[in-house]
Amino acid sequence: MTITLITGANKGLGYETARQLIGRGHTVWLGARDAERGRTAADELGASFLELDVTDEESVAEAVRVVGSAGGALDVLVNNAGIAGGFVPVLETTADQLRHVFDTNVFGVVRVTQAFLPLLAASEAPVIVNVGSGMGSLAITTDPSRFEHSLTGLAYPASKAALSMLTSQYAKALPNVRVNVVDPGYTATDLNGKRGTQTVAEGVEAIVALADLAGATVDGPTGSFRDRNGVVPW
Ligand code: NAP
DSSP: OEEEEESSOSSHHHHHHHHHHHHTTEEEEEEESSHHHHHHHHHHHTOEEEEOOTTOHHHHHHHHHHHHHHTSOOOEEEEOOOOOTTOOOGGGOOHHHHHHHHHHHTHHHHHHHHHHHHHHHTSSSOEEEEEOOGGGOHHHHTOTTSGGGGOOOSHHHHHHHHHHHHHHHHHHHOTTSEEEEEOOOSBOSGGGTTOOSBOHHHHTHHHHHHHTTTTTOSOSOOSOEEETTEEOOO
């Protein structure tokens, strides 16, 4: 049995990831900060609801307690919860706006990852999938042939670049855990007012593939940045 936690899974890519991993036999904790939305989503999918606000230390600690008391180990952690922060022009973005976005997209991942490490350590083949973005890639956002080159912003791209580095450093610090970061690609969700050009099924392809390493092998990739077509440049 593979026990999997997905943060921010009441809608969008997190919800679709939960749906597909349940289809592959995972036992899923569906994390959501809003109890009503989270419970509804969990009931629809046959997941267990886990109240979890990644910006709130107490909420994270309580979530660890709930998962721990239900069984002990966590095999897969998908750090999916994220916010766009409103796409404020670069020169108008303040440090406070940056801090707000980082609190979810970067510090939230550190909070959740650190807190769940003891439960991941109890798994035979633990896996962490961080949901990053091509907008966090210096190689992609400086390449004029890429669509991401035309999207400017400070907080969101910087937060996803930081998440890529967190992934690389966690992968080195945790040799027994497969730790990877994914670019879902531009996907129609509430994050972008449903303007994304991919379906959520396309958007979660790489997330699901990397999350489903658990139990299969401990030799899977780690410290890599991938999308549904393969390796992505940092
Ligand atoms: P979404 O539909 O807006 O979903 C975001 C999810 O994160 C929601 O469930 C939201 O909960 C949750 N969330 C936000 N702040 C949270 C917090 N403090 N604690 C717990 N949950 C929180 O957007 P999405 O497109 O599915 O985004 C999922 C991930 O994919 C994000 O990390 C995003 O940056 C990344 N991504 C998306 C795209 C794309 O094109 N869509 C591309 C690249 C990367 P509420 O419902 O309570 O707000």
